[in-house]
Amino acid sequence: MRLLLFFGFCVVHVSTTGLNEEFSWSRITYEWPEDGTLSSRFGRRSVIPLYTQNRPHLNADPIVFEGSTNADVNRQTKRKENQNNDNNNEADNVPESMDYQYVNNIPMGANVWQDKLFITIPRRRLGVPSTLNYVPLKNAKKHNVPLKPYPNWEMNLYPDTSDSKENFVSVYRTAIDVCDRMWFVDTGIVETLGNRTTVKPHQIVIINLNTDKVIHRFNLPDSVITPNTILASLNIDSPKGSCGDAYAYFPDLSGYGLIVYSLRENRAWRVAHNYFYLEPMAGDFFIAQHNFQWNDGIFSVELSDLKANGYRDMYFHAMAGTHVYKVSTRILRNETLATRSYHGDDFVVVGDKGPKSQTSTADIHKPTGTMFMALVNQNALGCWNINKDLKTLSIVQKDDQRMIYPSDVRVSQDKVYVLTNTMPEFLYGRLNYDETNFRVWSSDVRSAIQGTMCQGGRSA
Ligand SMILES: *[C@@H]1O[C@H](CO)[C@@H](O)[C@H](O)[C@H]1NC(C)=O
Ligand SMILES: *[C@@H]1O[C@H](CO)[C@@H](O)[C@H](O)[C@H]1NC(C)=O
Secondary structure (H helix, E strand, O other): OOEEEEEOOEEEEEOOOOOEEEEEEOOOOEOOOOOHHHHHHHOOOOOOOHHHHOOHHHOOOOOOOOOOOHHHOOOOOOOOOOOOOOHHHHHHOOOOOOOOOHHHOOOOEEEEEOOEEEEEOOOOOOOOOOOEEEEEOOOOOOEOOOEEEOOOOHHHOOOOOOOOOOOOOOEEEEEEOOOOEEEEEEOOEEEEOOEEEEOOOOEEEEEEOOOOEEEEEEEOOHHHOOOOOOEOOOEEEOOOOOHHHOEEEEEEOOOOEEEEEEOOOOEEEEEOOHHHOOOHHHOEEEEOOEEEEOOOOEEEEEEOOOOOOOOOEEEEEEOOOOEEEEEEHHHHOOHHHHOOOOOOOOEEEEEEOOOOOOEEEEEEEOOOOEEEEEEHHHOEEEEEEOOOOHHHOEEEEEOOOOOOOEEEEEEEOOEEEEEEOOHHHHHHOOOOOOOOOEEEEEEEHHHHOOOOOOOOOOOO
């Protein structure tokens, strides 16, 4: 049966099979360290008893982080993904301890490699014990599964008491390439209410997923960073068979630019274009009964399969926007071409997705040319076959209760994964931490697009 929904003037085709709820959490907990190596850090008792995990106020021996508590600060600053709201903390009567405040652990990114489902939690508040984590994908339990820090606890602790000072400070989202490597930006910034503390420079980190070892770090130079820079997502162009020749693309959602990094040259450059900005008419959102205006520009970038010329198309969009744009990686990978002041027709307007089509992240399943889009202003996952007209954009699944704010979309092999995190309610209302707030959804790509106009691409 083919379902039709009507949004404004658009007829939208809806998938007949939709998504499966893979994991869900009402609040985020962790697998606390069990051995003695962290005992000095974690106080006399290295294991926090199970019965206190969901009730931190019962934990008499907390890991104390530096800085003021959220409860000390009684103000609200207005900044989109950086937005703050102290209602949650007052409401939940969180104690002074800052080791772990479940009310501040909002998962932002999800990604999959083999049996690991990675979950990232940026340190945008106090009380995030670990920023990069995973749960085993085949875990029998599916609800409120405690996160395991990745690759371990030591690498995720803040403040960093190690000699190397190489701990991960704050990670928004990750990318995994065809060479079994995870890439991300450690923003190096710890945010508390109304206070951003720069601990270290923005750093590209690459981990070999087969060995769980960090194999490369690169500090982004000041020349590619602006005072407003926020690097919250990335995509990797990594040809199989020549893993050393990878390029990474980082949209700067608040500095309105794009950073390109060449692994072989170990060098980064910054690309400027007006299409990276917000679209002024498309900044209004209505999500979870909250009206707000955001100003995020280029938010995520997606790569097509290789084209006849040996390059890919990089698609991109502003979060506060409804258009899709593209540019060839032939331009981006050549620093001279990428940074020239006049770009001629390098950048192409693909089209307008239509009303309420604002998208946080998106990703492309290359064999079928299917782009999956997190339609935040519709609480939906959309799909579009990049070889077709943008008018064929379809809905895979929409749910105003259970899919509030799809924050990350990732294609892994032939499956699509979506993280929904109810963030507008966290920012502007009050999350109920006894209800399910965070979900990871999944589907086989071909099943997700069944019955939609995304079917029928190349080799689909
Ligand atoms: C921000 O946090 C840092 C580190 O905790 C502290 O030194 C600084 O005084 C704080 N700034 C403000 C404005 O609260
Ligand atoms: C980059 O583009 C310029 C201008 O077209 C060209 O001269 C140069 O050879 C290119 N560099 C590489 C490495 O392809």
